Amino acid sequence: MSKIKPPRLAFVDLETTGGTATADRITEVGIIEVDEDGVREWSSLVNPQMPIPEFIQSLTGISNAMVEHAPSFADLADEIRERLADRIFIAHNARFDHGFLKNEFKRTGHEFRPSVLCTVRLSRKLFPGFARHNLDSIAERHRLQVTERHRALGDARLIWQFWQQIHETHAADLLEDTVARLISRPSLPSRLDAFQIESLPTSHGVYLFYGENDLPLYIGKSNNLRRRVLSHFSGDHASAKELEMSQQIERIDWLETAGELGALLQEAALIKKLAPTHNRQLRDNEEVCSWRLVMRKGKLQPVLATTDDLFFGHDPQLHGLFTSTRKAKDALRAIADAYGLCPALLGLEKHRAGKPCFSSQVQKCQGACAGKETVESHNERVAAALESLRLQTWPYEGAIGIRENGAVHVIDCWAYLGSTGTVAEARLLPQQGRQRFDRDVYQIMQKWLPKVSARVVQLGGATDEDPPPGIEITALPGSVLKESANDATNNAANDAANNATPDTD
Ligand SMILES: [Zn+2]
Known part of the structure; x- marks a missing residue:
């Protein structure tokens, strides 16, 4: 065994006003610092600056009255930062505690990026034969001494006892190895089966996240399934929405594909089929329309065509893909304005023959409506203006x-x-x-x-x-x-x- 300094540890537990790190607040922090100098316990109530729901008050025993005169997180932020600095952050279901602290620190203008170790995942790795790894199960299984359950310091003491116990029952190098693997891995939702994550391939494919009741949450594709899925749990969430999504994930599924094209095609097909709640981008666009140029009484006019149309995809006169008729009309109006086309001749507004349209009165239309431009010249300009939007027809005979x-x-x-x-x-x-x-x-x-x-x-x-x-x-x-x-x-x-x-x- 190499002679390295024992790692500096912080066993942490929080009580909060609820389960959502971005909306709920911390009501109590408990920290047990362990290092060469020994073991130190610290805890403080925190004024959450919002009411604590009744059922949480009865679960934790922390009432609104108790936190009323407690310091706010902002008051405690410096002290907590100092206590946690350069330590492995160890918590039970660490994503929860880490997520809350990260958000609280963010409110005070600080980044919080500790190395995180989750004792749910550690317990799962060391005791794979057991189904349950919640704090009560672990306390019972290992006969831990429960002081104050559901209070921050009381729960932090349980995971500190668990840590000491596994060091008595497991070989040091095995533990070191297991811990190192879990720490180097971004913190996964503890609900997810660690073995399932282990078996994620590094190949091309599509992954599916499911939430409660197997509701599809999100579908994505990647050239490296394992790396991409893990990145969702890296803790570097770009937005509260992303964090919220990652906290809802109960199950992961995936589909390996032969390459990137296969992944793209499968992703699009599955999003359409399952309509996951967090895929906004590719959703709901079966309703697509396009402008078809047709000749009506000598005038070249755009007419809306939808994908229900049998010849959509084969028609060489389709221009642009729009997700609503409103967007199609807005785009056409913008083109008409930019090219000085006549909205009346295009059929965008009602018009009496020979009368100048409104657009020509404000010098936008070049006057085809009032005989200032021939219809033939206008037709040519309509075709030219739309040319860049023209859809490619399916270039093959069949499939x-x-x-x-x-x-x-x-x-x-x-x-x-x-x-x-x-x-x-x-x-x-x-x-x-x-x-x-x-x-x-x-x-x-x-x-x-x-x-x-x-x-x-x-x-x-x-x-x-x-x-x-x-x-x-x-x-x-x-x-x-x-x-x-x-x-x-x-x-x-x-x-x-x-x-x-x-x-x-
Ligand atoms: Zn006009």
């Missing part, structure tokens, strides 16, 4: 498979149908009718298709509308793009295909 490290992702008309292990299996995936355009998949593929086009396998274009092709083409790189009239949209894909180099295979 394709994209190979990625032994997986084949099947996509048709910007919709993800699933992943298989082989091209033969991919051909068996149901591909009936036209697929519903999926905005997430469209956006993922806009970025990825140029990179992966050399790994695309055409699966055949049979749909209800089209007769099945006589021959099934397993396309070679470069020859997979459909020859079609809408060159404007296919040129981009062609260029991309020509420039593409396979990346990770």
Whole structure:
């Protein structure tokens, strides 16, 4: 054994007004400092500056009257900081105590980043045969001497006794090793099965967090599942919302994928399917609309089309993807203003033939409504103004498979149908009718298709509308793009295909 100084320890317990670190406050702090110089106990009541709920008062015995004249956390902050400085912070369900202190220190303008050791996790590691690791169970199992249960110093004494006891029953190097592993790991919610965390792979994949009653909380993807999941518990929460989410997690599930593309596609599909409460970004966007340019009585006009539309994804005249008709109209108005187009001719407002529209009276519209510009010239400018928003049409004949490290992702008309292990299996995936355009998949593929086009396998274009092709083409790189009239949209894909180099295979 190496002769290193024994670590400086702080056994800590807090009482609070409730369970939420960002909203509730501390009512009592108990600290037991252990180091070369011995053992010192310290505790203080804290005025939480908010009322203590009745049931918490009866649980802890700490009443509103008791804390009324106690110092506030701000008064005690310096002393507590000094007592905890350069010590391993040891607590039972340490995320709770650490979270509260972190938030209290934040209110006083200080950072709090101790090395944290959770005795729930330590107990779980050392005594894996037991199901329960709460303080009462541990006290009973190890016959600890209970002084004041549910008071800060009383509970801190229990974990200090537990610590001493395991040092009598376990080999020192085993303990050192276990503690070192737990400390180096960010503090996980103690409810989570430590073994489940241990078995998290370091590969690409999608992870799912579940809360109470198995409610889906959050879905994310990563190139390293283990690292990403652990980062959620690192304690460096960017926001109160993130902290709140991490405290709600009861269970983790995950899905390994063959690569990054597979993870992106699965993530989008699962978010749509499970609608987790904390995924705002990718949620609710099945309702997508786009401006379709149509010729009406000689005037080129945008008309709203939704993804219910059978030809969405194949129509070369669609422009922009919007999550509401209001956003679509706002965007079109902004374009009209920027390009001096006539809102009346665009159909955005009512208009009597020959009369100048309101927009032309304030010099925004260039006057096509009042004959100052020909309708043909206006039509050309409408098409030009919207060109940059034009959606790429699905550039293949039917479904394709994209190979990625032994997986084949099947996509048709910007919709993800699933992943298989082989091209033969991919051909068996149901591909009936036209697929519903999926905005997430469209956006993922806009970025990825140029990179992966050399790994695309055409699966055949049979749909209800089209007769099945006589021959099934397993396309070679470069020859997979459909020859079609809408060159404007296919040129981009062609260029991309020509420039593409396979990346990770
Ligand atoms: Zn006008």
